[in-house]
Amino acid sequence: MRRLKEGSIECSKAKHEVHNRCAYRLRELCFRNGGIYIKLGQHLGQLEYVVPQEYVHIMRTSMLKRCPVSSYDQVRKVLIKELGGPPEEIFEEFNPEPLASASLAQVHAARTHDEKNVVVKIQHTHLTDTAIADIATVKLLVNGLNWCFPEFDYRWLVDEIRESAPKDFNC
Known part of the structure; x- marks a missing residue:
């Protein structure tokens, strides 16, 4: 993409394809890990003013329909x-x-x-056991993203998750 001229049709198309592919990967990661990660994906689906539209669309259309079920x-x-x-x-x-x-x-x-x-x-039973580690993992990932790509500063998401966790998990 670096060789494409910013603002060109080719660049816009390439960005769309990359965002789309990454949004699907993120969705699968959220489902595989469950709990806080699904909650995070649902939250991203509401942030059309902050995250690329491809993420918003994919998270909105799938995160509310495929939640885990406890036996x-x-x-x-x-x-x-x-x-x-x-x-x-x-x-x-x-x-x-x-x-x-x-x-x-x-x-x-x-x-x-x-x-x-x-x-x-x-x-869901496993969530309370992993909540603290899950929040720490999300923090690490978001900080890493910010370090690699300073223009993507989503560290505020960790604060929101940490603030809502006591209410969500009764901890």
Whole structure:
């Protein structure tokens, strides 16, 4: 790309192709690592005023549709740990299939013993264990990006993640 004249059609086309390829790679990296990384991808999809459009488009169109789902066994373990018993003791009815799943948690329909319909939010189990390391990794990557390409200063993203982590992970 360095040999292409800035502002030329060839340069614009090459930039588009590079951004597109890298955005797809970033999307796959976010899905492979899950949790905070999916949250970060979702956030990037909202930043049309800061990041290239290719990233915005790819993150917006895919990050909200392909979130991880915890198994019923994992959900059961969380309920036992957090509420002191399995779902069949705590609730009159508990749907083992999630209504929806997001980057950090999923929700299940349930009915209490006093016949109230409720939605139960279950955090994906592995996230709390890796949250601190994930934030440190994102910080390292963002700082490295800034060092290599000073015009791409996304260090503020780390501050946003660090600020929201206690609320997202109850830590």
